[in-house]
Amino acid sequence: MEVDSVWMITDLETALRLLLATLLGGAIGWERERNNHPAGFRTHILVCVGSALIMLLSIYGFPQFMDEDKVRFDPGRIAAQVVSGIGFLGAGTILRQGLTVSGLTTAASLWVVAAIGLAAGAGFLFPALFVTLLALVSLELLNKVEDWLFKNRMRRLLRIRTLNCPGKLGEVATLLGKGNISIRKVQLDEGESSEKEMEMVFIVRFPPKVEPMEWVERIRQLEGVREVHLE
Known part of the structure; x- marks a missing residue:
């Protein structure tokens, strides 16, 4: 060749x-x-x-x-x-x-x-x-x-401790959706110390004209919610 x-x-x-x-x-x-x-x-x-x-x-x-x-x-x-x-x-x-x-x-x-x-x-x-x-x-x-581009809609960490009951994650997600709050990630931890409680961690973006603490209070009013922290 x-x-x-x-x-x-x-x-x-x-x-x-x-x-x-x-x-x-x-x-x-x-x-x-x-x-x-x-x-x-x-x-x-x-x-x-x-x-x-x-x-x-x-x-x-x-x-x-x-x-x-x-x-x-x-x-x-x-x-x-x-x-x-x-x-x-x-x-x-x-x-x-x-x-x-x-x-x-x-x-x-x-x-x-x-x-x-x-x-x-x-x-x-x-x-x-x-x-x-x-x-x-x-x-x-x-x-x-x-x-x-989204400096007015920076990501926030939302921690929610609630009773471990069916549909609770969907209930919280639906409430956030009503506020046009974008959910970027979700983590669910049922925990080892107590099977009756679980922690939901959301990474969210709030629209510019939405007051974050107002929606934190709305989440606190949901049945079964024990603690809500926004970081």
């Missing part, structure tokens, strides 16, 4: 693509690590460079068979398994505590760095660089933009 065949690649080009995947995955991993998320710097690097290697293997790993008769070659067949396989790794970063689910963004970032690694391995370098930039903007800058 000729050296300049489309199915062959130099060692230098291979090293450059793997190095680029390492740098791009590390950039996104650094942001996750800096903000104390489950999958950080090393994990993102390994996912990205591993994806790049699999893509390189899928395209350039079997040049000796290209000239064989009756050989059908699909350069994306092996690499396609990364897309489904990365879901198992991402699922490990998703945590559920009560009704709170966290880690979805980190799982998504792992999926993105896998795609970046595949693009880098295939020599699709500009999209790999550009998607890395977009991912960093989404992860790092949009949080600050969101806080600036």
